[in-house]
Amino acid sequence: EIVLTQSPGTLSLSPGERATLSCRASQSVSSRYLAWYQQKPGQAPRLLIYGASSRATGIPDRFSGSGSGTDFTLTISRLEPEDFAVYYCQQYGSSPGTFGQGTKLEIK
Amino acid sequence: QVQLVQSAAEVKKPGASVKVSCKASGYTFTSYAMHWVRQAPGQRLEWMGWINAGNGNTRYSQNFQGRVTITRDTSASTVYMELNSLRSEDTAVFYCARDLPGAFDIWGQGTMVTVSS
Numbered sequence: 001e002i003v004l005t006q007s008p009g010t011l012s013l014s015p016g017e018r019a020t021l022s023c024r025a026s027q028s029v030s031s032r033y034l035a036w037y038q039q040k041p042g043q044a045p046r047l048l049i050y051g052a053s054s055r056a057t058g059i060p061d062r063f064s065g066s067g068s069g070t071d072f073t074l075t076i077s078r079l080e081p082e083d084f085a086v087y088y089c090q091q092y093g094s095s096p097g098t099f100g101q102g103t104k105l106e107i108k
Numbered sequence: 109q110v111q112l113v114q115s116a117a118e119v120k121k122p123g124a125s126v127k128v129s130c131k132a133s134g135y136t137f138t139s140y141a142m143h144w145v146r147q148a149p150g151q152r153l154e155w156m157g158w159i160n161a162g163n164g165n166t167r168y169s170q171n172f173q174g175r176v177t178i179t180r181d182t183s184a185s186t187v188y189m190e191l192n193s194l195r196s197e198d199t200a201v202f203y204c205a206r207d208l209p210g211a212f213d214i215w216g217q218g219t220m221v222t223v224s225s
Contacts, residue, residue: 035211037153044203044218045153050211057213088153090211096169097143097155 002026004089006100012108019076021103023089028069033093036065036074039102040085049074081107110134112204112216119222120194127190128219130204137185138162141207144178144189148200158207159187194223
């Protein structure tokens with residue numbers, strides 16, 4: 001099973017700042033099956049990025065994804081108040097599909 | 109619009125089974141696979157398995173050790189997830205999610221299952 005480790009666990013930033021979230025895999029992951037999700041309290045996850053770098057429908061261009069192999073990054077260029085949430089990376093190119101433990105993005 | 113609507117919350121005793129439904133609308137049901145994901149309180153998301161809604165083929169996570177069964181009813185555009193031999197650690201929110209493919213693009217609202225004696 002591929003283990004995804006996200007860092008940092010918590011990121012404290014202010015609106016307008018840039019956020020960089022990391023996802024490291026225990027073995028190489030197909031970029032085609034690397035995704036990022038946003039989850040707010042009491043809500044289902046929302047797809048942000050798929051295929052490591054493609055934005056999902058309706059996702060603002062301040063969200064971007066990059067990386068390959070074992071290291072992937074989600075970048076939010078200028079934080080908006082609604083961006084403070086928990087973010088998960090996911091891979092399911094290798095069964096079982098797995099998620100990272102999440103990065104909580106909180107308002108500083 | 110495309111949406112997945114799940115069944116209501118359940119309370120079950122240890123050892124019992126639960127069957128959660130996920131009704132799809134707004135798209136061709138048989139054209140997309142559907143996944144199930146568990147989220148225990150304060151825990152990461154955990155993939156349970158998926159079903160090809162067109163042909164009914166399934167694949168499950170070994171982590172659920174044969175306790176999970178996913179089925180579908182094409183006439184009702186509904187997918188079901190049944191989890192057997194429930195234990196307290198199964199207390200969680202269960203989500204269905206549509207396969208993009210490559211990611212899970214549409215999610216149900218979640219169904220809370222509480223396992224308690």
